[in-house]
Amino acid sequence: GENVEQHPSTLSVQEGDSAVIKCTYSDSASNYFPWYKQELGKRPQLIIDIRSNVGEKKDQRIAVTLNKTAKHFSLHITETQPEDSAVYFCAASRPRAGNMLTFGGGTRLMVKP
Amino acid sequence: ETGVTQSPTHLIKTRGQQVTLRCSSQSGHNTVSWYQQALGQGPQFIFQYYREEENGRGNFPPRFSGLQFPNYSSELNVNALELDDSALYLCASSPRTSGSYEQFFGPGTRLTVL
Numbered sequence: 001g002e003n004v005e006q007h008p009s010t011l012s013v014q015e016g017d018s019a020v021i022k023c024t025y026s027d028s029a030s031n032y033f034p035w036y037k038q039e040l041g042k043r044p045q046l047i048i049d050i051r052s053n054v055g056e057k058k059d060q061r062i063a064v065t066l067n068k069t070a071k072h073f074s075l076h077i078t079e080t081q082p083e084d085s086a087v088y089f090c091a092a093s094r095p096r097a098g099n100m101l102t103f104g105g106g107t108r109l110m111v112k113p
Numbered sequence: 114e115t116g117v118t119q120s121p122t123h124l125i126k127t128r129g130q131q132v133t134l135r136c137s138s139q140s141g142h143n144t145v146s147w148y149q150q151a152l153g154q155g156p157q158f159i160f161q162y163y164r165e166e167e168n169g170r171g172n173f174p175p176r177f178s179g180l181q182f183p184n185y186s187s188e189l190n191v192n193a194l195e196l197d198d199s200a201l202y203l204c205a206s207s208p209r210t211s212g213s214y215e216q217f218f219g220p221g222t223r224l225t226v227l
Contacts, residue, residue, distance in 0.1 A: 034214070043221060046217075100146060100171075
């Protein structure tokens with residue numbers, strides 16, 4: 001089955017700096033890669049996703065890049081703000097898999113004011 | 114349009130007991146997935162229901178079972194509870210339409226097994 005590895009497990013940045021979180025996946029058939037943000041005690045919220053037919057997607061301060069050959073994808077957050085502090089999870093799923101997601105282990109991002 | 118809801122919010126059980134968790138999917142969504150999130154870890158896929166049938170299953174033993182009802186709401190049942198079953202149980206709903214990938218998560222049920 002699919003295996004998703006996520007690094008780093010914790011990341012501390014200064015407000016205004018950029019943050020990068022990286023994930024690798026094992027199943028070359030995976031074609032959907034979402035990123036979720038989970039604040040303490042709250043539900044995971046989708047912040048951005050990418051499908052395997054594109055290499056990059058951007059939404060304001062957040063961008064995701066995908067390298068299908070290397071089987072890795074990354075989340076980039078620019079101009080970080082204290083409210084970006086949370087745990088971020090990457091995930092992957094295969095086509096026609098009914099949106100069954102395999103998650104990475106999570107990255108705790110701390111943005112220091 | 115209402116979001117995904119789950120009940121109860123918190124639950125404390127003892128080893129060997131049975132538990133039922135409930136999930137109401139978002140309006141218009143016919144697929145429900147259940148995930149187990151242990152403390153400090155990413156969610157792990159348990160199983161998914163579509164049209165009242167199990168549509169896929171992760172690496173969980175048969176004592177984890179579920180149901181989906183005609184209104185698309187769902188239940189997760191766990192028998193013979195073990196200490197390691199202590200976790201946040203999340204359900205997520207999604208529309209089963211071509212090209213629709215996003216899953217919408219509920220707030221979760223925190224299960225503690227003593």
